[in-house]
Amino acid sequence: MLRRTLLALLLVLAVLPRSSCAQSTYETSVAGSGYEDMVVGEARDVPCEYGYSGRFQQYYGVEFEDYMFLTDWISKRSDFPLPSWNWYYAYPMRNVVSNDGRARWDNAEIQVHCWIYRAMYMIQHHRDIVAAAGQLVELCEDDWRIDVRREDGDDESDGSRLGSSRYNPYARSSWGATEFCEEDNDGGGGGAGGTQYYPGDHTGGETVTWEGGVGTGEYSACGQDAKVEYVCIDVWVEGVGWTEWSCGYTTTC
Amino acid sequence: MRALALLLVALVYGANSASAQPQTASNPPTRVPVTIALVEQLPHPGSPFVILRRVNEAEHDVILLPANADARQLSLAVQALLTARSVAGDTAESPATIRVRPRSDEGRAHRQFPWIARVHGDLQRAAHRPIRGVGNARAVVIWLPPQRARANR
Numbered sequence A: 001m002l003r004r005t006l007l008a009l010l011l012v013l014a015v016l017p018r019s020s021c022a023q024s025t026y027e028t029s030v031a032g033s034g035y036e037d038m039v040v041g042e043a044r045d046v047p048c049e050y051g052y053s054g055r056f057q058q059y060y061g062v063e064f065e066d067y068m069f070l071t072d073w074i075s076k077r078s079d080f081p082l083p084s085w086n087w088y089y090a091y092p093m094r095n096v097v098s099n100d101g102r103a104r105w106d107n108a109e110i111q112v113h114c115w116i117y118r119a120m121y122m123i124q125h126h127r128d129i130v131a132a133a134g135q136l137v138e139l140c141e142d143d144w145r146i147d148v149r150r151e152d153g154d155d156e157s158d159g160s161r162l163g164s165s166r167y168n169p170y171a172r173s174s175w176g177a178t179e180f181c182e183e184d185n186d187g188g189g190g191g192a193g194g195t196q197y198y199p200g201d202h203t204g205g206e207t208v209t210w211e212g213g214v215g216t217g218e219y220s221a222c223g224q225d226a227k228v229e230y231v232c233i234d235v236w237v238e239g240v241g242w243t244e245w246s247c248g249y250t251t252t253c
Numbered sequence B: 001m002r003a004l005a006l007l008l009v010a011l012v013y014g015a016n017s018a019s020a021q022p023q024t025a026s027n028p029p030t031r032v033p034v035t036i037a038l039v040e041q042l043p044h045p046g047s048p049f050v051i052l053r054r055v056n057e058a059e060h061d062v063i064l065l066p067a068n069a070d071a072r073q074l075s076l077a078v079q080a081l082l083t084a085r086s087v088a089g090d091t092a093e094s095p096a097t098i099r100v101r102p103r104s105d106e107g108r109a110h111r112q113f114p115w116i117a118r119v120h121g122d123l124q125r126a127a128h129r130p131i132r133g134v135g136n137a138r139a140v141v142i143w144l145p146p147q148r149a150r151a152n153r
Helices: A002-015 A141-145 B002-019 B071-088 B116-125 B148-152
Strands: A023-029 A043-045 A062-064 A067-069 A072-075 A085-091 A103-118 A122-138 A206-208 A215-219 A227-237 A241-252 B032-039 B050-053 B061-066 B096-102 B128-131 B135-144
Touching: A062 A103, A062 A122, A067 A103, A206 A241, A227 B071, A241 B071, A241 B096, B032 B071, B032 B116, B050 B071, B061 B071, B071 B096, B071 B116, B071 B135, B116 B135
Parallel strands: B032 B061
Antiparallel strands: A023 A122, A043 A103, A062 A067, A072 A085, A085 A103, A103 A122, A206 A215, A227 A241, A227 B096, B032 B135, B050 B061, B050 B096, B128 B135
16 A cells, blocks of 8 residues: 555656746755755755856746846855855856847846755755846847857847948847847937938938838838938849839938 | 666656756847849849849848949948838748839939948858859858838837
């Protein structure tokens, strides 16, 4: 009966999904752990470690305000033994760019609760993130100058607009999720839309509708250099030649 | 019995470790590529450059420039592609060979993209490589911000 109960319990444990949210667990044998005095089912707080690697919680790192951040962590305290509830700061950079490059976690800090659980044959070591601190900053394309490193260096980019000398045409991505900030760091921007422009007009960074040359409120790739032009797109038709497809207003640099 | 328990524990730990493996290892690009190629002769007269918009080719957009094109013409060609993409989409729905011209015959001074000289130099030094539908040509690939995505936000 006891054996059947234990087997059923182990089978249940085998199919239970492990939470992937802010919890890290690893197991060691009881013998030689220093916790041989613990009884099965007992939980005990233990001193936290001095540092953790970026993936100690999840493969992608730590989640903060819906963004994932991959960075190492170092204890803010250096008096040993460290407490069971301990604060850590991001290391080596205190300000960490998210994995997708869309946000930055300034003064990133986490609080970890370190405890162990005496299971039937193992000691389960738990490192739970119970709190986080810092400020989340949504990144725009001009935030390229932040000195951070991404694990995927292939996407390193200067992140600037087309009209800027910082634009890297060989980068497949920019730092930010959107190529253009909602607020133009150079003082111009999308605007409210609705302004009627004519060829030769500067839009201050706004795009115009193809049909009417009216400001859209959207941000132009040319930034402050955006100037309205009336152009035509022709398509080549075999046996006929260049045929006008459409004419309209656009912003050029 | 103990061996079975250890095996089950190992299965639990192994399953959880496997579930932590990432589905994808990298983020998709946020920009749209274009191939720029220098050709001995443009396929059609009447334009300093030609833009090929393809659907079934790996290189969807190709800018064809004559071999003696300068950085200014390259900049105009890139600007033309951006215009075409803003109107017809970052990826073409149907294949076409296009050109973009000002409605007025009066020329307007265009400021070159600051980075265009670098691309032009790289293009001049690029090795010949086959481009489907074009042939062997010096070519580079650059990445441009999406146009239609902005318009649809």
